[in-house]
Amino acid sequence: MRIWLAFAIVIGTASAALADTAPVLVIPGRPGVPIIINGIDASYAVVEGDWGLAKGEHFTPVIYGGRYADPTPNVGHYYPSAGYQPGYGRLEIEPPANRRLPQPAEGYHESWSAQSAPQSVQPEVPMYPPQVIVAPPGGDAGIPQDFSAPLRNFPHRKLPKVPR
Template sequence: MRFATALLILIGAASAAAASEGFEIVIPQRPGVPVVINGIDASYAVVEGQSGLGRGNYMQPTIYGGRPVDPEPNVGHYYPTLGARPGYGRMEIEPPANRKLPKPAESFSRSWGAQSQMQPAEPAVPMEPPAVILAPRDGGAAGYDNSSPAYRR
């Protein structure tokens, strides 16, 4: 009996929706993220109405099977955009003055530094000196003109 009643309601809603430009069944793109239309969660609900980029007019959509959504989150955090004042005062318990104090913590310190290592002393003459190369005294090698080019003035 309940199934037949639900089927009749669905057929009636579908025929009414088909008479006014059709209907859509809203399926969310990501599970757990609701599709909210005018403050109503329309996930897996039937929505009828004209809307979209190709329409020149706008008709208020009718949602069949949606659930109302709270306009502000129902949590214990402070959101400045909601306009509500934050909680006032501390939410902690003052311990009694004659309580047993915990053992003091051991001291801890850490430091670091950087410096260059000492270089070994170098002898005045290397153990294996390089070969001696004599440079020409006349200003260059044979066949090479080392003079500056003559520029026109």
């Protein structure tokens, strides 16, 4: 059993090494879009030649089963409504000079503007603040605070029970 497994691995690696020089079956990526090689439609054909790193300077593939591709395909035209090919460009009709003109449109004007902040306003923080900032005397609202006293224990209010 091990001999067959080793033999399969050897065959698999040898065929992978020769995969870029073997003949290739060409399958288009999108249906209806042909693969053209040197003027020949190679869709669903076998192509033989040098590929990838084995390619020399002159690449001349051999295509088995391909057919010649028309460089200018003959596409039929069908115009069911008119029965003939429509004109090219747009149809411009010059109106007569003595025609009745429409009423003029009413006026419309709208404008937008933007400007910078005025330069005369001083920012709250000076550009070059002093080295030491002195707090106002008396603390907040002029009430002195004593942090050395112990904290008072305030009685907590009990919330009423909500019936379920």
